[in-house]
Amino acid sequence: MKRSILACAVLAQAALAGCSSSGNNTLAARDTTVEYYRVFDIKTDAPADKVAKAASDGINRNVKDAQVTTPSGVQVTELPGHFKIADPSGAPPGTAVDKGPSCDGASWTAKAAPKVRGSDNMNLVACLFPYRSGYHLDMYAVFTKPEGGWLAWPRRVGGMVMGTPEKFTEATMMDLVRAIREGTGANVSLVEAKPNLAGAPWLEPNATTAAR
Numbered sequence: 001m002k003r004s005i006l007a008c009a010v011l012a013q014a015a016l017a018g019c020s021s022s023g024n025n026t027l028a029a030r031d032t033t034v035e036y037y038r039v040f041d042i043k044t045d046a047p048a049d050k051v052a053k054a055a056s057d058g059i060n061r062n063v064k065d066a067q068v069t070t071p072s073g074v075q076v077t078e079l080p081g082h083f084k085i086a087d088p089s090g091a092p093p094g095t096a097v098d099k100g101p102s103c104d105g106a107s108w109t110a111k112a113a114p115k116v117r118g119s120d121n122m123n124l125v126a127c128l129f130p131y132r133s134g135y136h137l138d139m140y141a142v143f144t145k146p147e148g149g150w151l152a153w154p155r156r157v158g159g160m161v162m163g164t165p166e167k168f169t170e171a172t173m174m175d176l177v178r179a180i181r182e183g184t185g186a187n188v189s190l191v192e193a194k195p196n197l198a199g200a201p202w203l204e205p206n207a208t209t210a211a212r
Helices: 002-027 048-060 152-162 165-184
Strands: 030-043 067-069 108-112 120-131 134-147 187-194
Touching: 030 165, 048 108, 048 120, 048 165, 120 165, 134 165, 165 187
Parallel strands: none
Antiparallel strands: 030 134, 030 187, 067 108, 108 120, 120 134
């Protein structure tokens, strides 16, 4: 009988140790970096100022403090341009490197750092590159978000009620594309996407999510 009781005690301790080990892994708090990348082809013969206005209206649907620029003297090229991510390895030692993409050659750019619930250090960049048949719209977003820890479940519930940074990012990008399509009558198609983009949400009605 004593041996049976002792064996049960040993098994119980082992089970508790296993649960504790698994729980520590599950509850470990960490920060995760999330990146979004979208490129759209926009075929339109609308005047450049009309396209720029539509793009500005689109970014302003969600981001109220975006820094918008429309450089003058931008040349229309045969093929569309593309934004470039700075390479830290090529910078001189001690030189600060901008982590966001550069929009050299773009006729319209927007940059913003919105404060969005559930994220830190969010940065958004959008560039319109004119070419012979229209424009390429390049969009990039990056942010960090906390995961795990004791607040994992409350964060999940809060995201269901208040929205998530992923939903905000997607809504901001899609509203920008929708505004250009609606404002210019352009024919819009997806060129590249990371993460993958299912369906054609830019053809759906506007679904604005305000920055918080």
